Amino acid sequence: MAKIELTDVRKVYPGNVEAVKGVSLSIPDGSFVVLVGPSGCGKSTLLRMVAGLESISSGTVEIGERVVNELEPAERDIAMVFQNYALYPHMSVRGNLQYGLKNRKMASDEIARRVDAAAKMLEIGPLLDRKPGQLSGGQRQRVAMGRALVREPAAFLFDEPLSNLDAKLRVQMRAEIRRLQRRLGTTSLYVTHDQLEAMTLADKLVVLNSGRIEQVGSPMDVYEKPASLFVATFIGSPAMNLLPVGEGGVPGVSASDHLLSPGGRPQILGVRPEHMRLVAETDATQPGDAIFELTVNGVEVVGAESFVYGGLPQGGPEVAVRVAGYSHLEPGTQVRAATSHDAFHRFDRESGRRIVVA
């Protein structure tokens, strides 16, 4: 049990590649923090610096109350689950689980107790005598988790542990990881590029973009109040609709002048597909609604819901509208979509930062 504290952490790889550009982050004791971001943004690098597998170019990493910059991975009291599981192929599952305990010269009855407890918790008891090569992907994943569990470390570090599993198993293991973490209360830092995984697992979500933190917050916070255009488009699927606001407002969108006036600086308006609705010609829209005149380009049916993609008369970015159930709209159909005023997000067009409306 320990908190993890990163202070202005940087990583410069040989060849002057700056992978992490000054990250400060505090991970409270027992919490589940997820680092999410696109490929190459420095997530793994950051995690590996915490693990001690990568040197820290500057800044400090604290685990518990100790600065661990100069400590070996083994001395940091952490356990890590790798993307490819990194199981020792020549050892049995039991051998894999107890390797770290034996290295620490733990008494053999304590080792047996912990291995059995972990095997029971993860339901891998019957596999203990097999080699990793004789396991399925999901079973390997469990063994990799088990190897981290038996150590009873101060913190778990996960680097995309589910990305090699099929979609169904991924959802199942995701729930299981969450349940285990809750039960054990071990501080966890979890890296993924899958925003759905990030949203469902995190107590605290950290969005990373090319080596910098874009936003830190609870998943709902990040979703509802994205701090920047980057976060707005990265979190949520399909992505938030973005509309550049010009001198004359947004062509094809009618709304009160207040909403569409640039207010001094060039802005971009954002609205999530689920905050839009299709309205019939005759429908009375709420006062203050913005109305979009769209020509349908295509429909994506997901099952319980469909997304209608349409273009505005003057061109510009495509707009997605969520509708419940199955949509039969043909491409070329003219439709009208409405969204309420308070569903809009405002971003500064130059800096990309969110504009907080007082």
Next chain:
Amino acid sequence: MDGRTPFAGTALQKAVFPNKLLPYLLLAPQVAITIVFFYWPASQALYQSMLKEDPFGLKSQFVGLRNFAQVLGDPDYLNSVKVTIVFSVSTAVLAMALALFLATAAEKVVRGKGFYRTMLIWPYAVAPAVAGLLWLFMFNPSMGTFAYLLRSAGYRWNPLLDGDQAMLLVVVAAAWKQISYNFLFFVAALQSVPRSLIEAAAIDGASSTKRFWTIVFPLIAPTTFFLLVVNTVYAFFDTFGIIDAVTGGGPAQATQTLVYKVYNDGFVNLDLGGSAAQSVILMAIVIALTAVQFRYVEKRVHYA
């Protein structure tokens, strides 16, 4: 899959030839080569080993297994067996241990990796006899640089008289030449060990020595086993040139290996029957050795 048979799982396709003759024609070159270069000489050796020739090679006489009895009863021959064992084991172990050490060191080199590797691979291009001469010159008691250094350090160095020193010299020369080859294989094997395994072991609290012996070494075992077979065969057969150049089997037969003795008895002393009997025994030894290696050592090898 334990991977003991490389094609386990992939059922080999059975080719069906419409022509009855074609398959045999296709096999013929391979079969011919094997017959001409292996079975024929081997059967000749077997035949020769049961003959006794007069000293002028004019007539020969069938003597059954008497040549074998004579060879096996000869203390010189038994000495040669002992010499071969000492020589082969030392050469294989030294060549493999040094190569593995250099390969692990090469892993750690950050700058100039390619240069370092190239330099280490060069000795393999040197012919055995030349390699022998090289070491002979360096350690020749009368003109060798290293011999001079050894002697000025107060060490009585004279491989021309001291059998143990002669053995040391041929072992080092033979191993030196084989290191490059082993090095190449070990470098490739080490590179195939996933880095994340080593990192996982580091997090699991294993020191770098422990990581090497408990993770890396077991994972490169297939390569080590392969090299063990190759190096043993090398030490048995391919070191003739080195021994001939450096010691000529001496002093007092201290470096006379089985292969060297076959040559010496057959071509120098012209005892063709005895020499042929030795060849046959040698063949049997190598077959047995390889069988044993595959049967016992390979069982302990893990193929990932």
